[in-house]
Amino acid sequence: MKSTGVAVVGGIRLHYTRAGSGPLVVLLHGWPQTGLCWEPVLGPLAEHHTVVAPDLRGYGLSDKPATGYDKRRMAADLAELVGSLGFERASVVGHDRGARVAHRWALDRPDQVERLAVLDVVPTREMFRRLDASVASAYWHWLFHLQPDLPERLVGQDVRGYLEYFFERWTYNRHGLSPEAVDAYVRAFSRPGALRAGFDDYRAHERDLALDDEDAAAGRRLTMPVLALWGSAGLPARLPTLEIWREYADDVRGFEIPECGHFIPEERPDALLARLRDFLPGPTT
Secondary structure (H helix, E strand, C coil), X not given: CCEEEEEEECCEEEEEEEECCCCEEEEECCCCCXXXXXXXXXXHHCCCCEEEEECCCCCCCCCCCCCCCCHHHHHHHXXXXXXXXXXXXEEEEEECHHHHHHHHHHHHCCCCEEEXXXXXXXXXXXXXXXXXXXXXXXXHHHHHHCCCCHHHHHHCCCHHHHHHHHHHHCCCCCCCCCHHHHHHHHHHHCCCCHHHHHHHHHHCHHHHHHHHHHHHHHCCCECCCEEEEEECCCHHHXXXXXXXXXXXXXXXXXXXXXXXXXXXXXXXXXXXXXXXXXXXXXXCC
């Protein structure tokens, strides 16, 4: 049975959906989405796991404070959420921006993150290190979202048009996202503060990069098993994604999902479930 809840963590209210029982799996969405993106896989995963899909700080029905969008603070929100739900450890699956939060969570709290799956990303540090003309043309929205005030002013004139641009361009099958889901995302980013909060997620890049550089200099790597997945038509398919993650983690496996763009949970839920079922701990773990 699926339910919703609200937890007060880091001084804010975090909204989440919960289903199932067994070992905990936390699903973290990206931009421009909410925890709703996990609907196609949440039920099947909940057959053998407790599954929690929160709206990250600044997104969906969660609070949208003026600060706290560096990935360390966002990861701390989730660490507190897990504790408030009565769990000590979790397997974490992150997509897009959620994968960046998950990466920081696993680095800061390796005893809490049992396994880590990252969907259609490479580490933030590598994004900026590899920012040549090809990467910049694919990730132009990063540079736009970093600007102060301007994205809110321009995007605010047509939230639907801006989001639908990505939902069309970043999918392999243009019907990968249902009209109902797109409508829900447009409503979410039309709420007061939602655009600013989503862009602030990107604007935290200086703090995020400083933390990543500190870890790299200290030789800190991911020590838990890591699964990297990317769509064949997604932006990371242009990069040596598996090789990159092997520079940051001790135990990595990775797979390209065929006929899939960026939005893996909604475009190819069956393929994602097959990979996650092989990777996640079983109900008796």
